[in-house]
Amino acid sequence: MNNNGVNSIEIKKINRQTIYKFLYRHEPISIQEIAYTLNMSLPTVTQNIKELYERGLVIKTGLFESTGGRKAKAISYNSTARYAIGLDVTRNHIGAVLIDLSGKVIKNERRQFPFINSKEYFKGVGNYVQAFIEDYNINTKDILGVGIALPAIIAPDRETVSYATVIDFKGGKVSAFSEYIPYPCVFSNDANAAGFAEMWGDETFENVVYLSLNNSVGGSIIIKKNIYEGYNNRSGEFGHMTIVPNGRACYCGKKGCVDAYCSAKLLSDSTNGNIAEFFRLLSIGNKEQKLIWEEYVSHLVIAVNNLRMLFDCNVILGGYAGAYMDDYIGEIRELASKYNTFEVDGSYLRVCKYKLETTAVGAALILVEDFIKNI
Ligand SMILES: [Zn+2]
CATH class of the missing domain: 1.10.10.10 (Winged helix-like DNA-binding domain superfamily/Winged helix DNA-binding domain)
Incomplete structure (x- = not known):
């Protein structure tokens, strides 16, 4: 040779x-x-x-x-040389995006689509993906694939679910989806995907911690632009950090987890599951929402300060709830800084830049990154 x-x-x-x-x-x-x-x-x-x-x-x-x-x-x-599809699979919904190589969202949609570990469900997802891109005259060979984000721990092969409680899919394989989708499919963890999207194209910082405040709380740790996965792919499970010993019951079976205090559900439960409505009522000073918010933030800032102490880098508030926090960031920073041993200002704390379908965008960008790496 x-x-x-x-x-x-x-x-x-x-x-x-x-x-x-x-x-x-x-x-x-x-x-x-x-x-x-x-x-x-x-x-x-x-x-x-x-x-x-x-x-x-x-x-x-x-x-x-x-x-x-x-x-x-x-x-x-050429930003339109290839396209990628991203799916955010949750317990009750599917969010979908079609993006080009630049990460620009060409189409996004979210619909009720409860997860069921059955052939009918996966077939339904396959049909949905086909219908989703139908209106766009995209050559199928220009579609890089479908990134599927799940509320689950994903094995390093990006094809197997190693742990899941939010959806009934422990041990699930990507082939369950790809049997009905004519493009390459890869799994990602939902919060990691969202953190990845927040970092994409941003040259200003390399390290960030993303706190995902959805109906379940998660997160991701990005070091030098790469997701830190941990030894068991369980890094960034901020939802299960204990902040109150023997506190409220968490869905994981333990007590006092961040999730039991910072889930977006705690806010939207007061408005029939509508998080936008929660923040609207809060903005006009509605008493019930104000009390819920104060209690929520009092725990959120403990989690946030712990993340700052651990990682000494920017912390991004994301997820359904985080996306609405622009107007409250000053207040949250101030409260978080009260716990901070070293700093008086909380400017390290940011609100996410993608407000819609961040997770699906991140899942799709993983395919774009693979494409660029193998050009
Ligand atoms: Zn927990």
């Missing part, structure tokens, strides 16, 4: 990926500037751009003045 041959193929692949990743993160730019910025030779860049262009992965977006006064072609990655 000729080692030099293998090496040159590897180098070629690395160059192609470097150029594509660079284009993915930047505004349209000339071949000359790509070569200059990446410290590559002009022929190398030209050859790679030609190949990527022939594959439809980059586009020429027009002419602009280059430094020599000569008009140069601007090169950009």
Whole structure:
């Protein structure tokens, strides 16, 4: 075997990926500037751009003045070369998104669709996915696949559920879904997917803790842009940190877990499950909601401060409840900082930027990331 041959193929692949990743993160730019910025030779860049262009992965977006006064072609990655579908499977609903390579949401939908571990259910999901993209004239070969986020612990193969209590799917396989879906499917944990979406495209910070305040509380830990999975893929299970010894019963069977105090349900139970209505009533100073909110926040800030003490990085409030907290972030920061040994301000605490279907977007972005890695 000729080692030099293998090496040159590897180098070629690395160059192609470097150029594509660079284009993915930047505004349209000339071949000359790509070569200059990446410290590559002009022929190398030209050859790679030609190949990527022939594959439809980059586009020429027009002419602009280059430094020599000569008009140069601007090169950009083609955000509509591929698409990905994301599903957020919950106990009672399915949220779905269709995104392009940039992560832009082309379509999103959420509907009642109770999870049942049965062939009828998985077949129903398959039909739903087909109908969901029907209106869009997308070539099926341009669909990277379907990312399926579950309220469950996922094994490292991304195809098996190793633990689940919110839905009855322990030991479940991705093949249960993919039997009825004609695209590659991968599982992800719901909170990890949401955290991943929040970090996507953000160059300003590398480490973040995402606290997912849905009807069950979870989260994810992202270190250097990668999800920290833990040894059993159980990292970020913030919902089951004990904050009140012998406290309220948690659905997991233990007592005093964060989930029993910070689930979005505690808020929306007062408004027939409607979280938007809860925050509307809170905003107009309705007494019942105000009392519920104060009690809720008093526990939330303990969880938040614990996360700050543990990770010393930004903490994002997400999930159904987190998405509504923009107007209250000042108050929450102030209360959280009262527990903080080192800091007087709580500016490390943020509200999520994606307000809709974050989890489904993140599940789909995992396929986009795979695609970029293997370009
Ligand atoms: Zn628990």
